[in-house]
Amino acid sequence: MASSILSQRDLEFLLYEWLDVAALTTRPRFAEHSRETFDAFLQVSAQIAEREFATHNRRNDAEEPRFDGGRVHIIPEVKAALTAFNDTGLLAGSMDEAVGGLQLPHVVARACFAWFQAANIATSAYPLLTMANANLLLTHAAEEHVARFVEPMLEGRFxxxxxxxxxxxxxxxxxxxxxxxxxxxxxxxxxxxxxxxxxxxxxxxxxxxxxxxxxxxxxxxxxxxxxxxxxxxxxxxxxxxxxxxxxxxxxxxxxxxxxxxxxxxxxxxxxxxxxxxxxxGRGLAYMFQMMNEARIGVGAGAVALGYTGYLHALAYARERLQGRPVAGKDPVAPPVPIIRHPDVRRMLLASKTYVEGGLALVLYAAKLVDEQETGDAAEAALLLDVLTPIVKAWPAQWCLLANDHAIQVHGGYGYTREYPVEQFYRDNRLNPIHEGTDGIQGLDLLGRKVVMRDGAGLKLLVRTIREAAGRAPAEFAGYARLLEAGCERLAEVTAKLWSDGDPERALANSTAYLNAAGHLVIAWMWLEQATAAAGKPGPFYDGKRLAARYFFTHELPRTTAWFELLESGDTLLADLDDACL
Amino acid sequence: MASSILSQRDLEFLLYEWLDVAALTTRPRFAEHSRETFDAFLQVSAQIAEREFATHNRRNDAEEPRFDGGRVHIIPEVKAALTAFNDTGLLAGSMDEAVGGLQLPHVVARACFAWFQAANIATSAYPLLTMANANLLLTHAAEEHVARFVEPMLEGRFxxxxxxxxxxxxxxxxxxxxxxxxxxxxxxxxxxxxxxxxxxxxxxxxxxxxxxxxxxxxxxxxxxxxxxxxxxxxxxxxxxxxxxxxxxxxxxxxxxxxxxxxxxxxxxxxxxxxxxxxxxGRGLAYMFQMMNEARIGVGAGAVALGYTGYLHALAYARERLQGRPVAGKDPVAPPVPIIRHPDVRRMLLASKTYVEGGLALVLYAAKLVDEQETGDAAEAALLLDVLTPIVKAWPAQWCLLANDHAIQVHGGYGYTREYPVEQFYRDNRLNPIHEGTDGIQGLDLLGRKVVMRDGAGLKLLVRTIREAAGRAPAEFAGYARLLEAGCERLAEVTAKLWSDGDPERALANSTAYLNAAGHLVIAWMWLEQATAAAGKPGPFYDGKRLAARYFFTHELPRTTAWFELLESGDTLLADLDDACL
CATH class of the missing domain: 2.40.110.20 (Butyryl-CoA Dehydrogenase, subunit A; domain 2)
Known part of the structure; x- marks a missing residue:
């Protein structure tokens, strides 16, 4: 039976059929690796996530850590899970062999870690933070501090x-x-x-x-x-x-x-x-390295929670019998699985586009980290920089909506704590807040990332999306055109917003800008996936085509309202008198 | 200090300045009443809601009812609150004097009850259900059953x-x-x-x-x-x-x-x-009376929860100091209240349009119940019938978003149980599910309400909105035109969807239809409010004008994507192969 945590099939598709991660093994840093070693780490991640992480997810919510004034009490399953995680070596998954690391590509390590995040976001937060902390110190700390603090962290002791x-x-x-x-x-x-x-x-x-x-x-x-x-x-x-x-x-x-x-x-x-x-005096600059890594981690966590919610809702919708199709309602006909109802399909298909689109973006960003270290460093770093606020905020908003849909698909049952989907929602609701709220990400994107270096980041993003549109097969030419048009609109509105150089007014609708850019980027991710699936038969690839169609026809049109608002130059939010609220 | 439960000022505006509820006292049924008696009931509701309901809202969440196999244990404050509520006489607030009722107009009773829903939705559910139950039995049950069951309910014994x-x-x-x-x-x-x-x-x-x-x-x-x-x-x-x-x-x-x-x-x-x-064999028909009342009650509850969330967020945003305006960031300048940040204003202003717009709709619907009983019965009943799915579903979706915004405005604090806004969200999340899911409301609206009696309900709705547009003063002519255009689009797309008579395909995007119709109806509510505020100076009325402007410029454009989808005749959701999900 397929896992309800994450989809191995989808990970394989994204890693090997789209991102061609196997080709990374030709680079010296990854020379010891092969598709087989990647698969082995993915598999062990799935197994330990299933056995050691998912199993205490609910209990860790119901019996949350408590402080009695002396010490913090945590259910024992957490420690056991962390020990099992440490034993995989993934704490130093992408780090140098010199410090005991596995030198896995970031993109593979990110995929492995998504299993743990989807199975138990709360327990996975401990290694997530530890890894980001260690990474920062490996880059910036003195050697003696690396030995004293980092090595024990990577051994799982600290x-x-x-x-x-x-x-x-x-x-x-x-x-x-x-x-x-x-x-x-x-x-x-x-x-x-x-x-x-x-x-x-x-x-x-x-x-x-x-x-x-x-x-x-x-x-x-x-x-x-x-x-x-x-x-x-x-x-x-x-x-x-x-x-x-x-x-x-x-x-x-x-x-x-x-x-x-x-x-x-x-x-x-x-x-x-x-x-x-x-x-x-350089503290914030150093911390930003950790924060940028943590922001991708937050995006990945939001995707993982949305993904597991979607898989649970999908399984429920296939099993739960309720009602009949609208046409020719016959009260003695047997009830049908609720997946037959269009509105349930709407929620499932929308969720599929959010979580698979979000996963594609997170893995794409992780691969940029690899490119930054072993490929075209400058270009990868610039693209990652401009994408980071979207990688953080888009999944936090839309994969949270997948969790909302998962509750709704379950009906009344989804609202009870006897089913896991309400917890997934509550867990995921943190993600638009921490590591910079979504509002902060909008300011970062429109106020910094797309204007820095004379707009070089935005230009690179647009060029990259256009290249993808250019590679699309003829059957997806309509999507490619929509992407082209969206890129043009984004570039134009960015220039218009900054045309008078007044940041207060330029940034008045920065969240609408983040929304528009985010949906455009995810549409790009769907064109990439549709292209990677082109010509391949079977329900898995049909699902990718279907989801791409849904995203371009039901989701991308949302950008119209955001773009129109931005284009109108409306500054109501900057100008209003607070006393009227 | 203004209450953080509901706004008395807004209720007064809606009841007296817009709906002219005082004029109802010229009707024989309400002849014993006056604006003074209405105000007295509103005031006592506010007081008891504040003193007896709000005070145990959090404890009733943290120490939820538990069943030990023998009996159900509930914290004692609930019983005390219900006793205080019963003492107001509002259990039979809108019922006949003959059964001990107060013969208040429904619209006033609904406004009174909103105080209790906003203060403590869980405790208010007991009288809500009791009143709806009693109303049904008063209409349909035998006299002996009224005496045996209904009278004790209205006395607060059952x-x-x-x-x-x-x-x-x-x-x-x-x-x-x-x-x-x-x-x-x-x-x-x-x-x-x-x-x-x-x-x-x-x-x-x-x-x-x-x-x-x-x-x-x-x-x-x-x-x-x-x-x-x-x-x-x-x-x-x-x-x-x-x-x-x-x-x-x-x-x-x-x-x-x-x-x-x-x-x-x-x-x-x-x-x-x-x-x-x-x-x-008539059970469902009777039950629908109760369900329709309960659906308006759910809409009112969703509004009430969203409203209190908004007021809490507003108070927090005025007090919490954080950051500086974007322009000329000076690190030694003192931090400003977060209400100065445009993105915080966006969340507050959007929430204001949701909760005040939702409250307007709920009170408008309640007044239709009064019209049904003491005015133009047939027309009021028809309009109420077509509006009911919107009255239930729109607040459940959008006032829930106000609760989401209230968490976000509070930042990390909003995510903790030390602040009440996360509970408001969790409480309100039920409303899109019970009394007919939002999906069911979409089917009811597009599948039944707008087509019944040859579309008479839709025609009446459109006519009513157009009349409101015609009454709007010149300064809001732009909004009136947008409403007119929206009405036309709604009527046209309804006809198009049903043009080939295939319900499976007509209803494929019924949620998009509900969304579009709902936003159009709330835009109408905002034009009504702007019109009622026209020419009146001061921040309260400025706030109404500002909110109307926001709704027409930032919210109504959302309908474009829904209408375009409906107009495209896309039937992806009806036709897709479930195996691809």
């Missing part, structure tokens, strides 16, 4: 966090007030309060490696005054041995709507022993 | 339910299998299993009056074989005294995503003593 937000400063990092004072011995002492720290406290690992944004005494106001520090929950000796507690206290756990299995903490740092990462 | 769904038959009532056997003494014995029974068991009242759809032995298959029965949880003597238990057992409680404070039960009926309501 876990990692990112500590950016503060109670008074969520999205606005320029208001960070946590301060760092040089201790005279090269280390610093950090004091302040950090909020929304996922994995911020627990006893799942020997200690926790916090990456903390703080302001060194005398540093300037704003983001330029921020530096990045390593702060262990415990002091860690040069030999990697965990010593006594550092000045890091759990002030309390946040109790969330979903994602409950991941502890989310308020942490108090008091004269905590801290080690500077890289140079002073 | 509560009521509706028992339609069964585990195998949710939306498809033609598959109901619960059976009724005549007992020879005029009563019946009912046996079967009923699912999703809100208020199905508890000890909040002396007994519970279930209205049960069942099939009398020998009745035909399908909905025509359904009869309606009164089944008490206990046997009730002719004197209204509660006797021993009837054959009604609680098989279990459902554990929901939200709406947790309302028990939701699986009930087993075994040879339960039952009394026929009206005639055999």
């Amino acid at each position: 876990t990692g966090t990112m500590c950016l937000s503060e109670p008074q400063a969520g999205s606005s990092l320029s208001d960070v007030t946590t301060r760092a004072v040089p201790a005279g011995d090269g280390s610093y002492r950090v004091t302040g309060s950090k909020m929304w720290i996922s994995g911020g406290d627990h006893e799942l690992s020997e200690t926790i490696v916090h990456l903390v944004l703080a302001r060194v005494t005398g540093a300037p106001a704003g983001v330029k005054g921020l530096s990045l520090f390593i702060v262990g929950k415990h002091l860690v000796g040069g030999d990697g041995r965990v010593g006594e507690r550092n000045g890091v206290e759990l002030a309390g756990l946040n109790h969330k709507m979903g994602f409950r299995g991941t502890t989310n903490a308020v942490l108090s740092f008091t004269d905590s022993e801290a080690y500077l990462v890289g140079e002073e | 509560t009521g339910t509706m028992c339609l769904s069964e585990p195998q038959a949710g939306s498809s009532l033609s598959d109901v299998t619960t059976r009724a056997v005549p007992a020879g003494d005029g009563s019946y014995r009912v046996t079967g299993s009923k699912m999703w029974i809100s208020g199905g068991d508890h000890e909040l009242s002396e007994t519970i009056v279930h209205l049960v759809l069942a099939r009398v032995t020998g009745a035909p298959a399908g909905v025509k074989g359904l009869s309606l029965f009164i089944v008490g949880k206990h046997l009730v003597g002719g004197d209204g005294r509660v006797g021993e238990r009837n054959g009604v057992e609680l098989a279990g409680l459902n554990h929901k995503m939200g709406f947790r404070g309302t028990t939701n039960a699986v009930l087993s009926f075994t040879d339960s003593e039952a009394y026929l309501v009206g005639e055999e």
Whole structure:
């Protein structure tokens, strides 16, 4: 029976039939690998996700971590699952062999990890954060800190966090007030309060490696005054041995709507022993590496949750008997599976386009990371940069809608906690908020990414989409034309919005811009998939063609309203008088 | 300080400045009333909602009712709140004085009840169902049953339910299998299993009056074989005294995503003593009276939840300091309230149009009930009939989006259970499901309401909207033209969809039709409000004008994509091969 977590068939299609990931093995970095080793890691991921992660997903929601004032209690299945994950080696899946890594392509490691995210987003958050933390330190930290903190993380002994937000400063990092004072011995002492720290406290690992944004005494106001520090929950000796507690206290756990299995903490740092990462004043720049990785991770998580919701809804719709087709309603005719009802099909087909389209985008972005490291680095980095806000926000919005549809397909049952789909929704509802809200992503895209370097990122995106349109077979020429027209419209409206150089007015409808660009990018993903499926027979490929047709005919037309609003130059949202609300 | 539950000012505007509810007091039925008595009931509703309902809203979610095998345990605040509600007399608010009612206009009673729904949707569900149950019985039950069951309900001693769904038959009532056997003494014995029974068991009242759809032995298959029965949880003597238990057992409680404070039960009926309501075979027709009332009640509940979410988000956005305006970002400038950020305004203003537009529609529908009883009955009934699916489904979809926006405006805080907005979302998520899913409402609208009686309902709706457009002052002529164009498009596409008489194909995109018609109707509500506000100065009226502008410029354009899909005649959803999903 097919898994209800993710679709192996779809992953194979995207990785091998579309992205030609097998060809990466000709590059020196991946020379030890082959399609067989990729498949082996995908398979072991599916197995462990199914056996160790999915099995406690519900319990970890119902019996969320709790803090009794002394320690944090977490159901034991979480630790067992993390141990099983660590044993796969995937914690260092895409990292260098030199640090014990597997040197898998990012795109393969991303696909492997999606199994864990779909099976149990809350438990998978611990390794997700640990990997992003380790990656940052591998790039920017001193060698001795890599040995002391990173290697134990990659061995699964330590876990990692990112500590950016503060109670008074969520999205606005320029208001960070946590301060760092040089201790005279090269280390610093950090004091302040950090909020929304996922994995911020627990006893799942020997200690926790916090990456903390703080302001060194005398540093300037704003983001330029921020530096990045390593702060262990415990002091860690040069030999990697965990010593006594550092000045890091759990002030309390946040109790969330979903994602409950991941502890989310308020942490108090008091004269905590801290080690500077890289140079002073460069903290946010370093952190952005981790944040960009985390943003792709958030997009991947949103896709994974939407995907598993879709698969559950699909299975339910094939089994649940209810009602009869509209035409010739005969009360004594047997009821039909609800998948026969057009409106149920609408929800399923829309969801299919969201989750398979979202997965395609996430894997495409992950492959850009590989290109950045082993291919045409400059171009890949630029394209990834412009795509990142979409990779984060589009799945967070639309794959969440797939979770909403999954509830609706299940009817009343979907609204009960006896079925998993309501939890998937609650879990996924975090994704439009953390790692930069969707609103922030819109500002990032329209305010920075498409204008930076004289619009080079947008030009590259448009060129890339047009190339894909040019490669499409004749049967999809209509879709290609729609994409071409969308690209033109996007480029034109971008120029128009910035024509008078007033950011307040240019950005008044940045979310509509993000929506329009996002739907255009996903339409591109569907043309790519349709092209990869062209000429191939059978229901799997028919499904890809069908979904592409649906996306171009039922979804892409949504962009009309967004484009028209942007083209109208309406600045109501910038100009209005708040007193009228 | 303004309430965060509902807006008294907005209710006054809608009731008196727009709907001219004070003029109803010239009609004999309402002759005892005046604006002063209306205001007194509105005020007492606001007070009791604030003091007795809002105060336990969160606790009733966190400590949901539980069944220990013997009885259902509910936190004591619920009973106290219901007692306070009963003391207002609003249980029989719109009913005849002859049965102890207040003879308030429905529109006023609906506005009063919205306070309780906004303050605590779960607790308000008990009286909502009791009132709808009592109304049905007042119309259709025998006199002796009115005395035995209805009067105690209106006194607050008994509560009521509706028992339609069964585990195998949710939306498809033609598959109901619960059976009724005549007992020879005029009563019946009912046996079967009923699912999703809100208020199905508890000890909040002396007994519970279930209205049960069942099939009398020998009745035909399908909905025509359904009869309606009164089944008490206990046997009730002719004197209204509660006797021993009837054959009604609680098989279990459902554990929901939200709406947790309302028990939701699986009930087993075994040879339960039952009394026929009206005639055999007319059960569904009677039940539809209750369902139509309940559908307006669901729409009102969805509006109320969205409204309170909006008010909470608005208050938060005015207080929470974060970031700076985009232009001239100065890191040492003090942070601004987040209401200054255009994207936060977008969410607030969109929400304002959803909840105030939805409230206008719900009150308009309630006034149609009054017109039906004391005015131009035939026309009001027809218009109400065609509007009912929209009154139910539009707020369930869009005011739920207001709850989603309220979470997003709160950022990470909104995702925690320490803030109320996540509960509002979870509570409201039920509304697109119960009392006929939104999908069912789309089929009802396009498949029945706009085609019945040769399209008389649609013609009346279009005429009514056009009259409103004709009344609009010159400053809103642009909106009036958009409404006129929308009406024309709706009428044309309806004719086109039914032109070949194939329901399977006509209904393939019924949800898109419901969406388009719904947005058009709410645009009409906004033109009505703008017209009622015309020429009046001050931020409240400016807010109405601003919201109308937003709805016509940012929201109504959504209809383009829905209309284009409908006009294209696309039948993908009817024709596709399920194996491709």
